[in-house]
Amino acid sequence: MKTPVRRWSTTLALIAGAVCACSTTPASTQARHPQEVVAPEAGAQAQRLRLPFDAYNFSPAEVMTLDVAEDLLVRDCMHALGRSWQALPGPAEKESAPPHRRRYGVIEPRIADVFGYHAPPDRPAVIARKTNDLARTTESPPNVREAAKRCLGQARTRMSAGAPQADAAFFNRTIFATFDASQRDVKVTQAFRTWSTCMAGEGFHYPDPLAAVTDKRWSTANPSAREIRAAQTDVRCKERTGLVSIWAEAETRIQNAAIRAHPKEFQALRAVKMRQLETARQIIART
Numbered sequence: 001m002k003t004p005v006r007r008w009s010t011t012l013a014l015i016a017g018a019v020c021a022c023s024t025t026p027a028s029t030q031a032r033h034p035q036e037v038v039a040p041e042a043g044a045q046a047q048r049l050r051l052p053f054d055a056y057n058f059s060p061a062e063v064m065t066l067d068v069a070e071d072l073l074v075r076d077c078m079h080a081l082g083r084s085w086q087a088l089p090g091p092a093e094k095e096s097a098p099p100h101r102r103r104y105g106v107i108e109p110r111i112a113d114v115f116g117y118h119a120p121p122d123r124p125a126v127i128a129r130k131t132n133d134l135a136r137t138t139e140s141p142p143n144v145r146e147a148a149k150r151c152l153g154q155a156r157t158r159m160s161a162g163a164p165q166a167d168a169a170f171f172n173r174t175i176f177a178t179f180d181a182s183q184r185d186v187k188v189t190q191a192f193r194t195w196s197t198c199m200a201g202e203g204f205h206y207p208d209p210l211a212a213v214t215d216k217r218w219s220t221a222n223p224s225a226r227e228i229r230a231a232q233t234d235v236r237c238k239e240r241t242g243l244v245s246i247w248a249e250a251e252t253r254i255q256n257a258a259i260r261a262h263p264k265e266f267q268a269l270r271a272v273k274m275r276q277l278e279t280a281r282q283i284i285a286r287t
Contacts, residue, residue, distance in 0.1 A: 039120035042098045043108035049100040049248060052255040053175060056269040061096035062277060064126075069280035070155040072287055077151035083144055085151075087287075088132050091125030104244050105209035105234060112231035116223030117213050163275040166268035174262070178254045183208070185250040191243045198237035204230050209238070 058066070068090035078085035102119070106112050111120050121127065137145055182188055192208040199206055206212040212234055218227050238244055259266050 037114050037121070038124060039115075039122070040110045041094060041123070042101055043110065045107050045244065046098045046101045049098065049103065049244075051100065051248065051251055052259060053171075053178075054099060056171065056266055056273060057099070057175075058273060059096070059099045061093045062273075064090050064093075064096055065280050065284070066159065066276060069283040070152065070159060072283055073155035073158060074148060074151040077154055078147060081147055081151075083147055085148065086136070088129050088136070091123065091129060095123040095125040097122070102213075104238075104247050105213045106231045107235060107238060107244055109232070109235055112228065112235050114223075114228075116227035116231040117215070117218045118223050118227075159276055159279055161279075164268055164271045166272040167265055168269075170262075170265055171269055174258050178251065178258055181254050182247060182251040183210075185254070188247050188250045191241055191246045194241045195237045195243050198240055199233055202229075202233040204233055209234060209243070 068088075071087045075085045075087040101108070106117060114120075122130070137148065140148070183192075195209065196205075196207055199212070204212065206215070212230065215230075218224075220227075223231075
């Protein structure tokens, strides 16, 4: 069933990653809670990762563009109702996480040194916007919150006006199906075995990177010293085996095949994305 969509989410939330450098982070830094440490900008490999489905999905930076435009519409709506509402600035695009930062597990050495397999926090500007947005709503009187909620609904209706219909559920199913298929690709399974052997040489026994990143032993408030060592080893083994490139190449082939097999569905998804982003950018440009 096709339904109008404002945006959709195809992030694979199984992964929580970072990576290692040859130098180690001081123990005093490792002991701090991950959320208290400022995460560095994304590493070069994470920034370079691109997949065919990116043309049809909203990246974190593009989602922020939609959020900023909606916020401006809410501000105008609230002012028309005689209520105060301060629109929040959006962070610079480089502050948003790359779309595939943790798709293949940990791939950034500077992150693994501090966070291990734990998800790194947002960059400071993103955190500030989220914090201010939460304060703006929770500290407002109930009638103001209710008015803002109605204005947000109107803003989203306007953002979607004129956009075609697309099957977001199909896209989400296809994202997960193609990701699953990539893990059965012959070259990928071979790379998994080589990576696993590399990890075992350092005392860490996992069949593939997803098993490592989802190890229940890492479900703690702070990364342990062993978790950090495992993540650092994970990254080194990925680098030695070329696993990330091999996996991304397999996903690229599989995703392109899916696009060719469902041209109408993907054309609709692309049209929705471009229309919504165009509307958002026009709103932002007028302010």
